[in-house]
Amino acid sequence: MAVNLGNAGLLNWRAEFHDPKMEALFRHSILSHNACQLSLALCVIALLFLVFALADYSLLGKSEGFLLLLSARLVTVTTCLLLALAVWRQPALAQRALPVNLVGLFSITVLLLTLLVRPLHEGLHVASLVVASMALYLFLPNRLPWMLAGNAYLLVGFVGTTLFSASLPPVLIMTSLLLLLFTNLLGWLSITHLKRLKRLQFSMLLEERSANRRLKEEIAERKALEARLRYMACTDGLTGVANRRHFFELATQELRRARRDGTPLAICMVDVDLFKRLNDHHGHAVGDMVLTRVADCCRSVLRECDVVGRYGGEEFVIVLPLADLATAAIVGERLRQQVSALQLPMLPPQTPLSVTVGISQLAPGESRLDPALLRADRALYAGKAAGRNCVVVAGAPPPGASHRYAGALWRPELTILLDEAPATAAAVQAAAVPAAEPPPDRF
Numbered sequence: 125m126a127v128n129l130g131n132a133g134l135l136n137w138r139a140e141f142h143d144p145k146m147e148a149l150f151r152h153s154i155l156s157h158n159a160c161q162l163s164l165a166l167c168v169i170a171l172l173f174l175v176f177a178l179a180d181y182s183l184l185g186k187s188e189g190f191l192l193l194l195s196a197r198l199v200t201v202t203t204c205l206l207l208a209l210a211v212w213r214q215p216a217l218a219q220r221a222l223p224v225n226l227v228g229l230f231s232i233t234v235l236l237l238t239l240l241v242r243p244l245h246e247g248l249h250v251a252s253l254v255v256a257s258m259a260l261y262l263f264l265p266n267r268l269p270w271m272l273a274g275n276a277y278l279l280v281g282f283v284g285t286t287l288f289s290a291s292l293p294p295v296l297i298m299t300s301l302l303l304l305l306f307t308n309l310l311g312w313l314s315i316t317h318l319k320r321l322k323r324l325q326f327s328m329l330l331e332e333r334s335a336n337r338r339l340k341e342e343i344a345e346r347k348a349l350e351a352r353l354r355y356m357a358c359t360d361g362l363t364g365v366a367n368r369r370h371f372f373e374l375a376t377q378e379l380r381r382a383r384r385d386g387t388p389l390a391i392c393m394v395d396v397d398l399f400k401r402l403n404d405h406h407g408h409a410v411g412d413m414v415l416t417r418v419a420d421c422c423r424s425v426l427r428e429c430d431v432v433g434r435y436g437g438e439e440f441v442i443v444l445p446l447a448d449l450a451t452a453a454i455v456g457e458r459l460r461q462q463v464s465a466l467q468l469p470m471l472p473p474q475t476p477l478s479v480t481v482g483i484s485q486l487a488p489g490e491s492r493l494d495p496a497l498l499r500a501d502r503a504l505y506a507g508k509a510a511g512r513n514c515v516v517v518a519g520a521p522p523p524g525a526s527h528r529y530a531g532a533l534w535r536p537e538l539t540i541l542l543d544e545a546p547a548t549a550a551a552v553q554a555a556a557v558p559a560a561e562p563p564p565d566r567f
């Protein structure tokens with residue numbers, strides 16, 4: 125709930141919030157505190173009533189008057205203690221007007237009774253009235269109108285009893301009355317100030333809480349926006365896989381890990397076959413849909429730790445940590461089969477859809493991805509030259525296996541390292557893939 129602290133009319137004459145909902149909220153917030161204070165106040169009042177029985181005895185002796193006062197005191201003590209117990213067990217009672225004010229009324233009546241029954245001792249009488257008045261204002265948690273009513277009753281009762289007993293000199297009565305009036309004024313001002321302070325403090329707390337809530341919401345919004353921006357900066361908008369830049373970040377991490385742990389790392393280049401024709405025949409939107417579905421296929425054949433990115437156009441690249449060439453060949457072949465089996469509602473049933481996959485592996489001592497990427501790219505172009513819709517591995521098959529192993533075509537001559545003599549590399553390239561060499565600027 126928003127609170128305007130600058131609003132001078134925030135509180136009414138009772139030093140309570142104008143807004144009943146706000147007041148109810150405040151009273152609810154101090155319920156347990158009020159209950160504790162009331163229980164304590166009732167116990168102290170009971171103790172005082174009990175202790176002052178000794179004063180009665182010393183002033184009255186063992187007389188009828190003393191017995192009358194004693195029984196009145198005992199009833200007061202009992203009601204105070206019973207209410208304290210009830211409030212302790214059920215704190216909501218502390219904010220009900222009836223129980224507190226009934227006990228208060230009864231206690232004041234017993235106090236006035238002592239003024240009547242005990243012989244005159246003006247100092248003691250006035251002191252006890254002042255203490256009672258201050259207790260009504262400051263000690264017993266109550267609402268201001270009830271405090272004023274209790275004190276009015278005390279004041280009128282004092283006037284009545286002094287007139288009734290007619291034993292005090294008029295000057296003393298006037299002095300005592302003035303003292304009591306001053307006590308009332310002081311009590312009223314103090315409790316109004318106190319109530320005002322408590323409510324202002326509560327308003328500030330609410331204001332702070334709502335500011336904190338707004339701040340938290342803003343932080344959450346900003347975090348969501350940051351996450352969205354991060355996602356957009358790292359992800360290819362069409363297919364949802366990592367974009368080229370982010371792919372290289374992730375792939376470089378995997379490369380470092382593989383070098384540090386001495387584990388294998390395989391790379392697959394995946395290219396959609398005859399994609400230009402598909403685009404031209406069915407439109408760009410259909411082409412986009414095909415790319416999305418191929419990306420889905422990539423994700424579905426990969427493990428959690430594998431990294432797939434859109435390399436550009438209709439080409440994807442995959443890094444397979446902890447995978448050697450044979451494992452990568454199995455993954456590539458599975459991907460090829462999945463794409464071949466794709467049925468897209470926007471394409472006529474017989475429309476061929478396939479990918480060619482080129483596979484390579486990080487060679488020992490290589491500290492960059494480019495050579496392995498180049499080898500995978502060469503394998504991919506060899507696959508295109510070999511008729512597409514196939515998996516080509518830049519490497520030798522496992523000992524004893526044929527050059528067609530794990531569904532892939534194995535081409536050991538494509539494993540030429542970048543560092544090797546250009547002449548050798550050129551010779552092998554010329555022999556291996558004369559018709560489909562990757563453009564030199566791809567890396």
Ligand SMILES: Nc1nc2c(ncn2[C@@H]2O[C@H](COP(=O)(O)OP(=O)(O)OP(=O)(O)O)[C@@H](O)[C@H]2O)c(=O)[nH]1
Pocket residue numbers: 362395396397398399400401403407408409410411412415436437438508512
């Ligand atoms: N729909 C769509 N097409 C794209 C996108 N990016 C690139 N292309 C198209 O992809 C086609 C790539 O064609 P090519 O590089 O000639 O390759 P291809 O037709 O697949 O032939 P091969 O690779 O030899 O099988 C081009 O027509 C590009 O316009 C894209 O995001 N969406």
